[in-house]
Amino acid sequence: MHLNLFVYGCGHHSAAWRHPDSQLERLTSIDYYEDLALLSERGRLDAIFFADGHSAREVDQAPGWSVEPITALAAVAARTERIGLVTTVSSTFFTPFHAARHLASLDHLSRGRIGANIVTSMWDAEARNHSLERMPAHAERYARADEFIETLIRLWDSWEDDAIVGDRAGIYADPAKVHRIDHAGEHFRIDGPLTVPRPPQGRPVLFQAGASETGRALAARWAEAIYAVAFDIEAGREYSGDVKRRIAEAGRDASSVAILPGLVAYVGSTEEEARRKKAALDALLPVEHSLAQLGLFIEQDASGWDVDAPMPELPPASEFTGPQGRYRTILRMIEVDTVDGVRPTVRQVLGRLAAGGGHATMIGTPEGIADEMQRWVEAGAADGFNLMPPLLPGSLEDFVEQVVPVLQRRGLFRREYGEREMFRERLGLPRP
Numbered sequence: 065m066h067l068n069l070f071v072y073g074c075g076h077h078s079a080a081w082r083h084p085d086s087q088l089e090r091l092t093s094i095d096y097y098e099d100l101a102l103l104s105e106r107g108r109l110d111a112i113f114f115a116d117g118h119s120a121r122e123v124d125q126a127p128g129w130s131v132e133p134i135t136a137l138a139a140v141a142a143r144t145e146r147i148g149l150v151t152t153v154s155s156t157f158f159t160p161f162h163a164a165r166h167l168a169s170l171d172h173l174s175r176g177r178i179g180a181n182i183v184t185s186m187w188d189a190e191a192r193n194h195s196l197e198r199m200p201a202h203a204e205r206y207a208r209a210d211e212f213i214e215t216l217i218r219l220w221d222s223w224e225d226d227a228i229v230g231d232r233a234g235i236y237a238d239p240a241k242v243h244r245i246d247h248a249g250e251h252f253r254i255d256g257p258l259t260v261p262r263p264p265q266g267r268p269v270l271f272q273a274g275a276s277e278t279g280r281a282l283a284a285r286w287a288e289a290i291y292a293v294a295f296d297i298e299a300g301r302e303y304s305g306d307v308k309r310r311i312a313e314a315g316r317d318a319s320s321v322a323i324l325p326g327l328v329a330y331v332g333s334t335e336e337e338a339r340r341k342k343a344a345l346d347a348l349l350p351v352e353h354s355l356a357q358l359g360l361f362i363e364q365d366a367s368g369w370d371v372d373a374p375m376p377e378l379p380p381a382s383e384f385t386g387p388q389g390r391y392r393t394i395l396r397m398i399e400v401d402t403v404d405g406v407r408p409t410v411r412q413v414l415g416r417l418a419a420g421g422g423h424a425t426m427i428g429t430p431e432g433i434a435d436e437m438q439r440w441v442e443a444g445a446a447d448g449f450n451l452m453p454p455l456l457p458g459s460l461e462d463f464v465e466q467v468v469p470v471l472q473r474r475g476l477f478r479r480e481y482g483e484r485e486m487f488r489e490r491l492g493l494p495r496p
C-alpha cells in the first residue's frame with residue numbers, strides 16, 4: 065500500500081496546538097518540517113504533503129498556514145534523500161507558467177521527488193487577497209483548472225529530454241528540441257517555452273482531491289494519484305469505484321491511479337491507551353466554539369448541549385435540507401460509536417469532527433490498526449492512506465515505530481525504497 069504524511073500545523077486534531085507535547089513554538093522553524101520529513105523517510109513513507117490556504121482563518125482558535133509550502137519544500141529537499149515532496153498549488157491564484165517553473169525547479173533540486181496537488185480554492189476571503197471581489201463560480205474554477213493542468217504539462221514538455229547538448233565549445237541546448245507552446249485559451253495566453261529544462265521525472269506527479277461531480281471529472285482526466293475523503297469502507301469503495309470507472313472511461317489505466325483516503329490514527333499498546341490519547345486531545349477542545357461548529361453542520365442550535373451527555377437524536381438524512389455530505393458523516397459517526405444501544409457523548413462526536421472531520425478514524429493497537437488498513441485495501445476502498453496524525457510529531461512517531469513494522473511483516477508495505485527510484489516510479493507510474 066502507499067502511505068503519505070499530510071503535514072498540518074501541530075496535528076490534525078483542532079486542539080493539538082493546546083497539547084503540552086505539541087510543537088507550537090516551532091511552526092515557523094524549518095527544522096520542524098525537516099524533522100517530520102526525516103521521520104517519514106525513516107518509516108519509508110511514499111511522500112509528505114503540504115496543504116495550503118490563502119487566507120487567515122480564526123487566528124484565535126488554532127494556528128493556520130504558518131509557512132508557504134513551495135518555499136518549505138525547497139529546504140526540506142536539501143535535508144532528505146528519498147521521500148516524495150508534494151505541495152498544494154491553486155489553479156485559481158497561480159498562473160501555469162509560474163507554477164510550472166516552481167515545480168520543475170523543485171524537481172531538479174530534489175532529483176525527481178516532486179508532486180503537486182492542484183486545487184481550485186474555495187473561500188471569498190482568499191479571492192480578495194488576490195485582488196478578486198469573490199471566488200469565481202464553481203464551474204468556472206474547474207474549467208480554469210482543466211486548462212491550467214493542460215498548459216502545465218505542455219510547459220514541462222517544451223524541453224525534450226535530450227535538449228541540452230552542453231558543448232562548451234559551441235552550443236548549450238539544441239533549439240530544435242526546445243519548443244514554444246503558443247497557447248491561447250479561455251483563461252491563459254502563454255508563448256513558452258519554459259525557462260527551466262525538462263524535470264527529471266519528465267513531469268512532477270499530479271494529485272487531485274475532487275469530491276464534487278466536476279472535481280471527480282477533473283481527477284479522472286488528469287490525476288495520477290487522488291487524495292480522498294471516506295469515513296468508512298462503504299464510502300471508500302463507492303468513491304474509489306466511481307472515480308476508477310471515470311478514469312477508465314477517459315481512456316486511462318485506472319489501476320495506475322492510487323486512491324488515498326485520509327486516515328486519523330490513535331495508536332496505543334492497548335485499545336484503552338489509544339482511547340486515552342484521543343480523550344486527552346478531545347478534553348482540550350474549546351467547547352463553545354466546537355458546539356457552534358457542530359450547530360452549523362446540523363443546522364441546529366447546539367450551544368446549550370451538555371457535552372458529557374449522550375448525543376441527541378438527529379433527523380434522518382432524508383429530512384435534512386442542508387449540505388448532505390457532512391451531515392451523513394455525522395450520522396455515521398454516531399452510529400459507529402453507539403455501543404450496546406448507548407449513544408456517544410456530544411464531546412466524543414466533537415472529538416471525531418475535530419480530528420479529520422469526515423476522514424477515517426482508527427483507534428487501537430498497532431495490530432488492530434494494521435488489520436483495519438488491510439481490510440480497506442483488500443475491499444477496494446483504498447490503495448493506501450493519506451496519514452493525518454492527530455498530534456505532531458507524537459502520533460506520527462507512534463505510527464512509524466509501531467504500525468509500519470506490522471505492515472512490513474505482513475508484506476503490505478515496503479521495507480526499503482527502490483534503488484535510485486524517483487517519486488513517480490514509487491507510485492508505479494511511467495515516465496512520460
